[in-house]
Amino acid sequence: MKSLKYIGIAVLAGVGLLAASCDTIEEGDRKHEYTGPISSERMILLEDYTGVRCINCPTAAAEITRLQEFYGDNLIVVGVYPLQPTGLTMPYDPSRDLRTDVAQTWASAFAIEQFPMGMVNRQEVTGYAEWGGSIAEVISEGLNYVNLSVSASLPTDTTIAVNVEGSFVEDYEADGAVNMITMILEDSIVVPQLTGSGVNGGYVHNHVLRAVIGPEWGSQVASEAPARGTAFSASLTGSVNSGWRKNRLSVVVAIVNASSHEVIQAGIVHLGEE
Amino acid sequence: MLSRMKLRKIAFAGLAAALICPFAGHAQESKFEEMLGRGTLSGNIQIDAQMYFKDSLIGVPEVPEKLRSNSFAYLQYTNGKFSVGARFEGYFKPMLGYDARLDGWGLPYYFARFSGDIIDVTAGSFYEQFGSGMILRAYQDWNLGIDNAISGVRAIIRPVEGITIKGIIGTQRHFWDHVGLIRGVDLDLAFNDFIKPMQSWGTRITLGGSFVSKFQEAGTKLVIENTENGLTPYQLNLPENVGSAAARLNIESGGFTVGGEYVYKANDPSAENGYIYRPGQAILLNAGYSMRGFGILLQAKSVDNMGFRGDRAELGNYGMINYMPALTRQHTYSLASLYPYACQTQGEVAFQADIQYKIKRGTVLGGKYGTDLKLNASVAFAPERTNITSLEEGGTTPAQGSWGYDVKPFHMDADNIYFIDANLEIAHKFNKNFKMTLMYMFELYNQEVVEGHGEPRAYAHIAVGDFTYMFLKKHALRLELQYLHTKQIDQDWLMGTLEYTFAPSWFVSVSDQWNVGNNDKNRRFHYYYVSAGYIHDATRISLSYGKIRQGIMCSGGVCREVPASNGVMLTLSSSF
Structure with a gap:
């Protein structure tokens, strides 16, 4: 009867939709050894937004360790500890607070309110399961616009001096001026952290962002669309907090598009190498 | 190419012109104006605004803007079987507890619809639910800050009484953007309405089935594992089309009702499930009896791996295609x-x-x-x-x-x-x-x-x-x-x-x-709160002052975090 005809049409449409728009991946086809490039002249900056009361953040840290082992010097990691939300960031020991105002400024700008979340070259905010793929995609692009050289020293107990020299090896045609952000990091900081097994008082935090030298969004080093051959250099001086261990400090320099925030090159230098 | 925001603004201007121009300065009332005059304009608005005072004792964060607001205004013009509508939303900045990605303003929701006796077609934004929602639910919850409306085309066909066929295709709203491509078809059969012998039965039987599929480009998903060769990278082969199917049955007789729904979702590796390939499934069963003065309802639900999102990398409350009751x-x-x-x-x-x-x-x-x-x-x-x-x-x-x-x-x-x-x-x-x-x-x-x-x-x-x-x-x-x-x-x-x-x-x-x-x-701590308000017909205004503890607010099993706050809140809502 008529009703059956309409039912039949609908069922056929549904079955057809399902058959045409459903990819079933067989067991032997789920993963293939990755054969793409695993290194590049362009350094990758991974910023891990985290908090000491974030129970899943140690899992993200483990993923970072795996990525660092694999990509080596090609990957630069910064641990960013915003002020909020306090439910995830409030320190268990107020005297050992890893949070910074600059971290909160960035978190607010990128709308990061849950942890762990991160950014690879400040392109997209994603969970830690996506970071490996994002890094691979950047390396696969094979693009490098800037050669960068970074050096740093501690002329006094309370100051750090940073020298940066760079040059554009390709035309960079994107909109926006080019800025340089200079960060001071500290490794091996023991601060209580919430884990799946409870609060770990001996948890070791690495690559912790301690401060930014100069403006939070960086200082301009090149105007819009710098051409190949454009060179820049900078000498900066920043303050070193007495509570920081100088032999655990590093300086990370990120060359960024001031408009899109994309990190187009990064460099790192470790002070007090063992 | 025009950006989505510019397109929305042009669409709103066109809608406004279509509504206003016919009424502007014509000496004689044309047939067109007469036709438009038979239509009705309806809508609703809501403004929620909160002023924040810092209170470190209860964990209230510093809010540099001091005042934040979530607002919307919805207008719909209906003339016979035809309707158009649009909703303006503004988050200046989003109030605490609402996702910061809502920041901004624009026309995220607009549509044109023809509702005929047999066919009902919507072009633009729409909300829809298949069955209980476990396979598809596009909805809005203002208090939770959730809106996963679909933008595309929907057709509802009712060829005979008791048979409803729905088809949809579109992309899912994700804050001020869209993600994924969603296709779906749903069939609902109320047998008693189109099978003559059953029309006189005291027992009503309804049967339904749905198919929904989403498309998202695979991208690069790298997994690094420790193998005998050391750290080895693997690229996951991600399905770009993920399909799901559902079937539901409901029987009512006298005061008794019994029903169930089963949903199957094909392999859908995602950030939520840790990129595993097992399919998902959900079963919802219910049985009940009601009579004057007495009612009983029993429900059972089993869910496994049923996070179904337009963007496989999304986490939290956003980007869901389906809904778990x-x-x-x-x-x-x-x-x-x-x-x-x-x-x-x-x-x-x-x-x-x-x-x-x-x-x-x-x-x-x-x-x-x-x-x-x-x-x-x-x-x-x-x-x-x-x-x-x-x-x-x-x-x-x-x-x-x-x-x-x-x-x-x-x-x-x-x-x-x-x-x-x-x-x-x-x-x-x-x-x-x-x-x-x-x-x-x-x-x-x-x-x-x-x-x-x-x-x-x-x-x-x-x-x-x-x-x-x-x-x-x-x-x-x-x-x-x-x-x-x-x-x-x-x-x-x-x-x-x-x-x-x-x-x-x-x-x-x-x-x-x-x-x-x-x-x-x-x-x-004491979290005191003072509130006063005025209600007139469909208009409500309230002013509150006090402290709110940090917590969670839930609606229908979906929750959002509510940060602590101390301040003044104004709410204005009206329907017309």
Whole structure:
């Protein structure tokens, strides 16, 4: 009867939709050894937004360790500890607070309110399961616009001096001026952290962002669309907090598009190498 | 190419011109104007604005803007079978507790619709639900900040009475952008309406089925594993098309109703499930009986790996294509909803029993008006997973790119309880001036699972007394007393609310939520709150001042975090 005809049409449409728009991946086809490039002249900056009361953040840290082992010097990691939300960031020991105002400024700008979340070259905010793929995609692009050289020293107990020299090896045609952000990091900081097994008082935090030298969004080093051959250099001086261990400090320099925030090159230098 | 924002602005200007221009300065009323004049304009608006004062004691963050606001205005023009509408939204900045990605303003929702007797077509934005929503639910919840409307085309065909066929295709709203491509078809058969012999039956049978598929480009998903060759990178082969199917049946006879729905989702590796390849499935069963003065409803639900999103990398409450119905009572009393349960789309086994009985009036316990009894109990467990394919010996986290684990429907890990809620409510009206509601509730709350941190088992006893006394013709005074006792989380709470209503327009209330039993005496804070408002027809305005504790707000099993706040809040809403 008529009703059956309409039912039949609908069922056929549904079955057809399902058959045409459903990819079933067989067991032997789920993963293939990755054969793409695993290194590049362009350094990758991974910023891990985290908090000491974030129970899943140690899992993200483990993923970072795996990525660092694999990509080596090609990957630069910064641990960013915003002020909020306090439910995830409030320190268990107020005297050992890893949070910074600059971290909160960035978190607010990128709308990061849950942890762990991160950014690879400040392109997209994603969970830690996506970071490996994002890094691979950047390396696969094979693009490098800037050669960068970074050096740093501690002329006094309370100051750090940073020298940066760079040059554009390709035309960079994107909109926006080019800025340089200079960060001071500290490794091996023991601060209580919430884990799946409870609060770990001996948890070791690495690559912790301690401060930014100069403006939070960086200082301009090149105007819009710098051409190949454009060179820049900078000498900066920043303050070193007495509570920081100088032999655990590093300086990370990120060359960024001031408009899109994309990190187009990064460099790192470790002070007090063992 | 014009950006989406510019396109929306042009569309709004065109809509406004279409509505306004025909009425502008014509000497004679044309047939076109006459036709337009037969149409109706309707809509609603809401403005929520909050001013924040810093309060480090209760953890209120610094809000540089001091004042934040969430607002929307919706307009719809309907003329016969044709309607157009648009909704403007503005978040200047989004209020605390709402996702910061909402920041901005624009026209995220607009449509044109023809609703004929047989065919109903929508072009633009629409909300839709297939069955219970476990396979598809595009909806908006303003209080949660959720809006996953689909932008595309929807066709609803009703060829004969009792047969409804729906087809949709479009992309899903994701804050101010769109993600994924969603296609779906749904068939609903009310047999009694189109099978003549069944039209006289006392038993009604409805059968439904749905197919939904989403498309997202695979991108690069890298997994690095320790192998005998050292660290080895693997690229996951991600399905770009993920399909799901559902079937549902409902039978009603007399006061009895029994029904169920089954949903199957094909392999859908995602950030939410740890990039495993096992399919997902969900089963929802319900049985009930109702008659005058008595009703009972029994429900059971088994869910495994049913997070279904337009963007496989998305986490949290956003970007869901489907919706898992809550099998818990949605409490309205503050302390009863202090620790609400959120559906675990990755896996849960849940049961609920709800009994409502009215003790007849004229009896000893019923009194003059009768007494309403409501008994409700719900429980949710973790599913029992076996054969977990973990990279670590005895590990509980499935390896990315693996099948994941094995699980059978309704097989639960009885030692891993997510939530228990057992409550009894008694409502009685003593006379035309005085009525009372009493409630007792026992709760077991797995804070670790629901909130991602905290107590694995928090036990709470909650008592509520709600008393309303009407004096004079339109004046009513309501007193609400609540007490929550627990040894976990923040320990005991006491809450009192006094509300005065001058019907039908005015109300004012004061309340205090006091953390009276906190083990840390320095944290026994008072969260006082004063509120006043005016209601006139469909317009409501309220002004409030006070402190709100950090917590969670849930609606239908979906929750969002509510940060602590201290300040003034204004709410204005109106419909026309």
